[in-house]
Amino acid sequence: RTDFIDTNFLRAPVFSSNGGAITSGFRLTISAPTIEPNTTTYYTVNGLDPRLPGGAIAPYASASQGSFSVTLLDNARVFARNFNLSHNNMTGGAVGGNPSISSPWSGSTVGTFVVRTPPLAITEIMYHPTRSGTTDGDEFEFIELKNVGTQTLNLVGMRFTNGIDFSFTATNPITSLASGQYVVLVKNRTAFTARYPAVANIAGSYTGSLDNSGERICLEGPLREPILDFRYGDEWYPTTDGLGFSVVVRNESAPFNTWTNPASWRASTALNGSPGRADPVPASIPDVLVNEVLTHTDPPQVDSVELHNPTASPAPIGGWFLSDNPDEPLKYCFPTNTVVPANGYLLVTESQFNDGGPNSFALSSLGDQIYLFSGDRTNLTGYRHGFAFGAQINGAAFGRHISSEGAEHLVTQKTVSLETANAGPKVGPVVITEIMYSPSAADPLDEYLELRNISSQPAPLFDPLHPNNAWRLAGGIEFTFPAGLVLGPGAFVLVVNFDPVYDPVRLGWFRSHYGLDAETAILGPFTGKLANEGDRVGLYLP
Structure with missing residues (x-):
């Protein structure tokens, strides 16, 4: 054959x-x-x-x-x-x-x-523009390209094969680029021209749209030579995700394989970007941080936001904004001449950001958000820092914490430490100590979580003042602890994905398999499933 x-x-x-x-x-x-x-x-x-x-x-x-x-x-x-x-x-x-x-x-x-990669660089991407009136923001998308070579570049045959759909042809208004020149591709020429009337170097309109959450972009030459193949992400620079800023490559002359690195990009200096021209050199913006937050208080405490300047120079933030909504940043505006001292702190209280004015806001004890934006009293200027947070008990503070992986978190602190260094995360009394998220294929029902009371005192897994309000697990799995459960000092409890009351055979096998005595509490079933590739699970007070 x-x-x-x-x-x-x-x-x-x-x-x-x-x-x-x-x-x-x-x-x-x-x-x-x-x-x-x-x-x-x-x-x-x-x-x-x-x-x-x-x-x-x-x-x-x-x-x-x-x-x-x-x-x-x-x-x-x-x-x-x-x-x-x-x-x-x-x-x-x-x-x-x-x-x-x-x-x-x-x-x-x-x-x-x-022999040589065509020197056509993608230099700016406006993937999530702001809307204007009744015109959706996506209509103002654009991609900017530049000839970073030393000779005039013929564009005919260049094309995008992922992200957007566009090919340069002999009928385009621009078919070649002199060395150092820019060209712009737009989503909607009418909308783009209304926002950027001075930009004339438009080669055409593409089909498709740039994904607001990030996606892969591929550009190839007329002979299908790979030029650029990278993915941008909305997590790179938050102000580029719907707040009016584009992502701009830092070094247009860098090797093209560096385009995949988020550090090779930055948020645009100019609001709405700078299509068709070089983006201005960004001003130096101090990295002022949201550092500690009080969200559930009774007098004499008041809800407060502590800012921290970790640099060795004073940080002027007059004209900056504080908001409880990252999509509505222009709320509380810091007065002119407001300065956060070098290596110091600035406390902003509810009497300032919730003064009854049209842009006032309050922080919810049930969970909210708090974000700091750089600005000039009218517009944003490209910097953002802040967090979303959950419910909080009365009198406790959230504080900024850097994990061993270098990630920022806003977590409950040991004590309130406004205008001084954070006290550090509060740990316990009950913690998650073990997770079986990927049991053997022969026994997929063997998922479990182990919790332990690491303190020397009994830990009620409910609100003593409201006993029917119990602690719970949430995230990849969901489970509410039974009312009245108290975990003794040093004691463990296991939460499994089968019902230990209605499946005593399974319970007996589980205890035997893991060598557990009858004193170890085993509860279940939880709903959901722990993803093998990783998941999020939290232990929450009522």
Whole structure:
């Protein structure tokens, strides 16, 4: 059968290399591994098919027989087919065995060879613009490109293959770029021109949209040379995610493989970006931090936000904004001449941000958000820092904490420490000590969480003043602890995904398998499932 297939179709040419980066003068060997005599290989180096529609030989194709070499001095897309007029496809049928669909052509062998990557850089991406009136923000999207080479660059044939759909053609308003020039591609030309009336270097409108949450973008050359292939993310710089700023590459002359690194980008200096021109050098903005927050207070305490300046220089924040909604940043505006001392703190109380004015806000004891934005009293200027937080007990403070992985968290503190260094996270009395998230395939019901009272005092897993309000687990799984449960000093409790009351056989097996005595509390079932690739689970007070 294999021999029949090999003779039924003319074999395609074989390349000595599949393509990729090469040096000028590279010799590509092409051979025709066919058992049929008088086979000719037709090929091109510009990516065009040597076989015309209908089967004729393209007049621009080169030809050779046997094994031969092609010297490549510049970028090339080699497209080759074998051709033999004597070849006939065989069906083995009763009538002749040579159907009229027989072709003298083989399948194609194609490879792209790159001596130099086309110097066309993606320099700015406005992926989540702000809306304007009734016009949706997505209509103001744009991508900016720049010729970072030293010679004029022909754009015809350049194209995006992921993220958006756009190809440069000879009919575009801009078909070439001089060295150092920019060009802009837009989602909606009418909307774009209304917002940026001075921008004239628009090459065209693309189809599709840039994903507001981030996505992969691929740009390739006219011979399908890979130019850029990277993913941008909305987590890179929060002010670019719907607050009016674009992402701008920091160094337009850097190697293209650095485009994948978030550190290679920054938020634009200018509100609404700077399409079609270089983005201004960003002003120095001090990294002032939301450091401690009181959200559930009774007099004499008041709800408060502590800011911290970790730098060695005073941080002027007059004209900056504080808000409980990251999508509505222009709320409390700091007075002119407000300064956070070097390595110091500034306390903002509810009497300031909730003074009854039109932009007032209050912090909810049941969970809320708090964000600091740099600004000039009217507009944002590109910096944001803050957190979302959950419910809090009366009198306790949330504080900024850096984990061992370098991630920021806002967590309950041991004590309130406003205008001084944070006291550190409050741990216990009950903690999650063990998670079985990926049991053996033979026993998928073996998921569990282990909790322990690490204190020397009994720990009620309910509100003593309201005993029906119990602690709970939430996230990837959900479970509410039974009313009245008290965990003794040093004691453990296991939460499983089966019902230990209605499945005593399973309970007995579980205790035996893990060597647990009858004193170890086992509760369940929880709902949901712990994801094997990672998940989030929290222990919450009522």
